[in-house]
Amino acid sequence: MxxxxxxxxxxxxxxxxxxxRPAPLPPEPQIxxxxxxxxxxxxxxxxxxxxxxxxxxxxxxxxxxxxxxxxxxxxxxxxxxxxxxxxxxxxxxxxxxxxxxxxxxxxxxxxxxxxxxxxxxxxxxxxxxxxxxxxxxxxxxxxxxxxxxxxxxxxxxxxxxxxxxxxxxxxxxxxxxxxxxxxxxxxxxxxxxxxxxxxxxxxxxxxxxxxxxxxxxxxxxxxxxxxxxxxxxxxxxxxxxxxxxxxxxxxxxxxxxxxxxxxxxxxxxxxxxxxxxxxxxxxxxxxARALDHLHRKSWEIVAAQRAAKSLSSVLEYVEKRPIMSIGRCAEELSLSYNTVASAVRKLCDLGILRETTNASRNRVFAYESYLAVLRRGTEPLGGGR
Known part of the structure; x- marks a missing residue:
């Protein structure tokens, strides 16, 4: 063998x-x-x-x-x-x-x-x-x-x-x-x-x-x-x-x-x-450093608004779900649709979120800066399974 x-x-x-038939580990002679x-x-x-x-x-x-x-x-x-x-x-x-x-x-x-x-x-x-x-x-x-x-x-x-x-x-x-x-x-x-x-x-x-x-x-x-x-x-x-x-x-x-x-x-x-x-x-x-920097920057921007607590709740939510819909967010946070819609609109104005659909219903928003960090290296390979 x-x-x-x-x-x-x-x-x-x-x-x-x-x-x-593989030889058992460790190899002989040793590494x-x-x-x-x-x-x-x-x-x-x-x-x-x-x-x-x-x-x-x-x-x-x-x-x-x-x-x-x-x-x-x-x-x-x-x-x-x-x-x-x-x-x-x-x-x-x-x-x-x-x-x-x-x-x-x-x-x-x-x-x-x-x-x-x-x-x-x-x-x-x-x-x-x-x-x-x-x-x-x-x-x-x-x-x-x-x-x-x-x-x-x-x-x-x-x-x-x-x-x-x-x-x-x-x-x-x-x-x-x-x-x-x-x-x-x-x-x-x-x-x-x-x-x-x-x-x-x-x-x-x-x-x-x-x-x-x-x-x-x-x-x-x-x-x-x-x-x-x-x-x-x-x-x-x-x-x-x-x-x-x-x-x-x-x-x-x-x-x-x-x-x-x-x-x-x-x-x-x-x-x-x-x-x-x-x-x-x-x-x-x-x-990790990029996401941590982005986390601190976004929270500083939101904190400076002295806005309703719902704005912070939605920002916390989009850090977990950087692609989100208003209806799903409202359901999971137990907030009204209008409350979440208002918070999302504010986060868009602040440059944190961006709408990725043009539909009037079931609109989707993305935390693009966050996604840009996570997406690196995740582009699918060509070819079949």
Missing amino acids: GRSGEYVSNLYGEIAYRSF SLDGDDLRLLLAASRRLQELDTMAQFIPNAQLFVSQYVRKEALVSSQIEGTQCTLDDLLDPEVESNADLDVDDVVCYTKSLWHAIDRLDEMPLCNRLLREAHAQLLGSGRGSERNPGEFRRSQNWIGPSGCTLKDARYIPPNVDDMIDALADLERYINADPEIDPLIRAALIHYQFETIHPFLDGNGRIGRMLILLYLIDQGMLHSPVLYVSYFLKRNQIEYYDRMGEVRRSGNYEQWIRFFLEAVKAAAQDALES
Whole structure:
């Protein structure tokens, strides 16, 4: 067996194929990083620590966290081909619009929060991943792909419509998959022998290589990065949207993991992963600072008006729902339609909100400055799912 594993033969004759059997973690020989790698590890760790500290102590921290979770859910889903934008996700009528792409992202968000809550009750284990998967594919697209269950048949990766013969990569057969998942669970919960960020890189690679579900492996695998960093105390909340970097470098992302399987070179994958963490943490920091600055500026403008309390209530609402409708806002704040309409008109006059529709009824307004920060990196990729 090579450093990362080996290909094994399955079945016979015309239906014969070769699947990959991964070597258990940690790699042998052990990971070897040079001076540049160690400097990158230190820089990524510092950025992550700075982001985690800021997320704990800035005003309205929970608001920022919820927006970051939405962003990670959206971008991670886009990597898999979901054609959905941030504006689609924030549409005030999103719950009544039957859109499978939006549903993908909503389910991811629910899945991540469920998994984080369960970390308080159980270790990061295969059972928790199955529960997260059940939430991820529990409704809409993928609900027929055995949500919450590891696969009981062979899967493969390749262009749409390809067969085992044409597959770009064939993950472990079911027996090897079961063994590999048990090994991975032990590694996740073993005493750390190397830095948690390096372990996170290895764990993500190993999960993607095992590919234990019929669908949703990429999203659960990227979710696993967040869950592991939270479990290790490197993050106190899910404020790192690492999919931001992975989407921008999607071809390299897949190629780097493929190179581990081809050559056993884990180090080049770890280097790429650390760049992803560093870049994602830096982007999240810049976004947090920009949103915090905008929050303070908008509230100073509103405070100077000495207006009715309803104006502050509506501003607080649009920070949570930066695309809003008057009727929905009035209903959720238990205010009259006219009271909210007056507050919205005032926020438009102050340059905080902007109307995005011309209809006389069901008008939609956007907190454009806030959205401009959140939208960065969330443009959908071309192509199918």
